[in-house]
Amino acid sequence: MTLFWLLVLNRIYQSPVLLALYKFYKTCVHLTTMTSELYRISNAAAHQLGWYNELAFLSNDDSELDEEQEKSPLIKSLSPQEQEAAIPPLVVYRIDRSILFSKQLDAERRSLENASGQLDEVADMIMAKKGFAGSKKSETYVLTIQINERAHTKYDSTNSVHEQKLLKLWKALMPDTELESRLTQQWAEIGFQGNDPATDFRGMGLQGLDDLVYYATTHTDSAQRTFSSSRHPVSWYPFAIVGINITQCAVQALRTRQMQYYLYKYGADKKAYSEFYCYLYHRFNDFWISHEQPRLTVMDFEMIFKEFKTQINKELMRHKAMPLSEWLEQRRMEQEELQQQQQQQEDVDNTYINEKQHVD
Known part of the structure; x- marks a missing residue:
């Protein structure tokens, strides 16, 4: 099966027509799921490898959470070498192709090709651009744990x-x-x-x-x-x-x-x-x-x-x-704009009345 997908992917990336269709497909999926191809590849691999830890959500509403929602995609405690060895070659290849053909990652690709490039920094920039949000993803799980602890206190x-x-x-x-x-x-x-x-x-x-x-x-x-x-x-x-x-x-x-x-x-x-x-x-x-x-x-x-x-x-x-602070600021600016428009309309109306009275 791996060989089959390698052949399919090679064929797609070698054909301008198939590559254009594939990019159109990726755009549709992105608009639907609001995720990047890199994120989907990595997330699917994490599912396949079982890199999950469960968070205990012990509340009255736990019955509303299905099994998938009760799990947090947190990588298990593996060394970098163990993680690298566990990732299937097909996943690595797809990530490589995705980076190679991504216009958004031109600068990062050049850094990867540079012998003096800082790989960790480049990886962080790629994850930020492609929806991983770098450390923010793990921070959201830390926040969930903190809020849960407070809710159970x-x-x-x-x-x-x-x-x-x-x-x-x-x-x-x-x-x-x-x-x-x-x-x-x-x-x-x-x-x-x-x-x-x-x-x-x-x-x-x-x-x-x-x-x-x-x-x-x-x-x-x-x-x-x-x-x-x-x-x-x-x-x-x-x-x-x-x-x-x-x-x-x-x-x-x-x-x-x-x-x-x-x-x-x-x-x-x-x-x-x-x-x-x-x-x-x-x-x-x-x-x-x-x-x-x-x-x-x-x-x-x-x-x-x-x-x-x-x-x-x-x-x-x-x-x-x-955030409420931002929402209130938007409402304030909208109100000011509306008041300016009303004032401008009043000025126009007053000018028209004055001109008409002058003519009469």
Whole structure:
């Protein structure tokens, strides 16, 4: 079989017509999968060689993950010599052909042909250009592990650090109202279910609290606007509980690799994740209040949240999701442009009126 594919590939690369058709095919696949040929060859080889380690995602939503999603393509602990020996020659040949005929890799190919070229640096540049994102790919798995650990860390009422963070959330949302005591019905004012918020963090652990605090203290205008919307007399919703549901949505997107492109583009770190969370909560509130006829009630939450998650999944697939800070900046610039256009139109209208009055 290997010999057959070698003959086929040789024939393709030797024929201008077949090579043109092959490039057209690769373009179609790239537009469909948003991956490069080099990435697909390497990924297929990793599958074939079984270079996987499993990550334990022990959460309430694990049933939603299929076997493939529960695995992370992390290369096993092999020495470079062992890895090189394990890679089939056909894979090496296909990689070589792909680099040779890639216009995007002209500079890297010349560096490889140069005896003094730094192979590791060239390899990093090739991976960055071809969608491997260099070390970012492994960084996304490290981030997943970190977020999972945080989500599985239970809130501990005897831990002063946990308690201080919870109090920080209250002060960020209710700066003018003092908390009467640790166990109080006041917590319901910011959307917890009972006297003790600790019980509400059981699903997402400390990650749920981390996300709420980051949103409330980093994007204060957006968070206060969302918090105000959540307290509407008719279309209210429990701010903190919904925030924990948003955390569950964000963590699920991270675990199932739906966020990979986002992380490659904006950074595979906790800040990028936190900004994504804020983006989700801001967009959810916009989605909620956009339903005015009739207004939604808390009884509609499950249905609306399902619709919202479907919308976000589409945005992730189309690479439209972005950090809230960037999204807000885009909205600000669009608003300024709209105001300029309106002002220009008013100036034109005023000029026309003045000219007409002068003629009359």
